[in-house]
Amino acid sequence: MAVTVSTFQEMKRAGKKISMLTAYDYTTAHLVDEAGVDSILVGDSLGNVMLGLGDTIPVTMDDMVRHTAAVTRGAKNALVIADMPFMSYETSAYDAVVNAGRLVKEGRANAVKLEGGTEMADRIQAIVRAKIPVCAHIGLTPQGINAVGGFKVQGKTTSGVKKLLEDAHAVQNAGAFAVVIEAVPAEVAALITRQLSIPTIGIGAGAQCSGQVLVNQDMLGMFDDFTPKFVRRFAEVGALMKQAYREYDECVKSGEFPTKEHCYATPAGVLDELGEL
Incomplete structure (x- = not known):
């Protein structure tokens, strides 16, 4: 049975954990889907692991549409969420809706994901009004590494925790059906998860989140350029x-x-x- 945004809500209410993995091509998506993983994220992390760009900043809308279309052809049951790349939504709510629409119309994604909290609430609201489901992303936001000075754990101070809570409630109130929490202390992510009615998907945010996501190449041992602390290798496929x-x-x-x-x-x-x- 196909997983939908409603399935996410039902799993949250029932206390069932949600599994999510990235995929960027038909073959991998087909395998992930057949394995029974709940959701596939077509992440802009493809900039790192597929295109060798070093970070996600140069990834384009055309990149995301092409890879999303390949993934959706391979996934029959998993909920496919496509990342909105850098500068595809920051400029205006109008641009956000148009570009989200491309990912759904051309890429056939079931939902889109964008980074940011309170400052992006109006973008989320506009996209949701266009009948496109949105997964938010707070904590460490890789598209903002130049602003925060690199890949740093977020929410380590009182003001940092307050900001995360504000962001979490803002994206929920804006209509996001779920929120990814990245590189946040486990206790803080647990607090956010308890306060929200929507599911939280952790990546480096502890076991108390509603679900977990990892980059496919990281968990398979295929990418060695750098390995975040939160990665567990479930196989050594690269070797x-x-x-x-x-x-x-x-x-x-x-x-x-x-x-x-x-x-x-x-x-x-x-x-x-x-x-x-």
């Missing part, structure tokens, strides 16, 4: 892939591959009919 690539390279160079079983045979008599060439 397995390199082993397979090495074996392929060796077999090609030694002549062990391809063998007869991997080749097509010419029908009898065809070469004879050609005569001498």
Whole structure:
């Protein structure tokens, strides 16, 4: 059965944990979906793990639409949420609605996600009014790393906690159906989760959130440029892939591959009919 934004609300009320993973292509989305993961986030983290850009800032709307469309073709049951990239919504509520509309209309996303709290409440409200579900994102907001001076844990001071609570309530009041909380002390995220009626999805925010999200390449051990403290590797797929690539390279160079079983045979008599060439 397909997961919807209503499913998220039902799981929150029932105390059931929500699972979310990123995906950026058809094949991965299909596998994540078949595994029964509740939601797929087409994150602008594709800038890091797919495009090698170093951060999410250069990711474009066209990038997000293309990758979102690939994911939605592979996901039949998971709720697909697409990130709105940097400067696709900050400029105005109008731009926010237009760009969110592209992700739904062209990318076929079920919902969109944008970063920011109180300062983005009007954008969330405008998008929701356009009948597009919005997942908010507070705490560490990667698109704002230049403003905050890098990847730093948020909510470590009294004023910081108050700001997070204000942001959380602001996005809920604006109509967000869920909120991602990133890089926040576990006790603070638990407090936010208790106060909100919408689900919280944690990434580096402790076990008391309504659900969890990780970047696919991080949890599979495929991305080594940097590893956040909150990442748990559930497999070492990167090492397995390199082993397979090495074996392929060796077999090609030694002549062990391809063998007869991997080749097509010419029908009898065809070469004879050609005569001498």
